[in-house]
Amino acid sequence: MSLIEIISGVEAREATLTVFDPDPSVAESLAEHFADRNLRVVAEDPTEGPTGYAVLARDGEFVTATAIDDLLPDRADDGDDTAGAVADAEGAAGEGEAAAPRRVGQPILDHLDETLFTSYSRADMVAASREIEDRAWRVGDGELHAGFQTLDVLSGESNTYDRLGEKERLDVHAYAAAEGDAPNTEQYEVHIGRTAEIRETWFVAYDGGGFDGAKCVLLAEEREPGRFYGFWSYDPDTVDRVIDYLTDRYWESEHPGEGDATV
Incomplete structure (x- = not known):
């Protein structure tokens, strides 16, 4: 998978x-x-x-x-x-x-938990990401996982994620390819991926902090330069599938400063 x-x-x-x-x-x-x-x-x-x-x-x-x-x-x-x-x-x-x-x-x-979208711009992706980040902030518990393709892009979101990481019961994990400088932070965990998919996808997933009704995920692939194709979902099984994959695949990835590279 x-x-x-x-x-x-x-x-x-x-x-x-x-x-x-x-x-x-x-x-x-x-x-x-x-x-x-x-x-x-x-x-x-x-x-x-x-x-x-x-x-x-x-x-x-x-x-x-x-x-x-x-x-x-x-x-x-x-x-x-x-x-x-x-x-x-x-x-x-x-x-x-x-x-x-x-x-x-x-x-x-009422019966459609997933929304597909085509040709989202980076601004569209940021706006959609904010909705999930805001939900995680308001619940203030659980795990938030976010991938912004490269360390350069992640660094531009550092203030937002530092603030999210200050929530005592909210564990924040960021994923990026080793392009650019990693943010200097202790508020959230940075996982540097060695796979092309980290460079080619943008995602934000929140596990709901123990509440299925609060689970949500945004996942998209950059199929054209600056244009994203994917979905957002409130289906608990879909959210769990994305988070389980990320933790199984990338939590053993190297951390900033360990010389990782995307392949």
């Missing part, structure tokens, strides 16, 4: 949303909305039977079904009276209940 293979594995776990609706624009709208998700949207011609609903499946197995009007609230607001078979089964809400704002695609998003 490698970090690149983990990315490929997530890409391969694509879910399928089958749309049963006579209007072909519905599937097109949903495909556009879910473009950054690991999801393929297909339109099924409903020649007979109920319409106005969609079915989510993964690896050929049923996950959930929902009414189109629940996926596209604007469609229902425009006066479409078709609630679909799924909405009929769910029943109407009580008259005294306040209607909560509906997010487009929410019934499906």
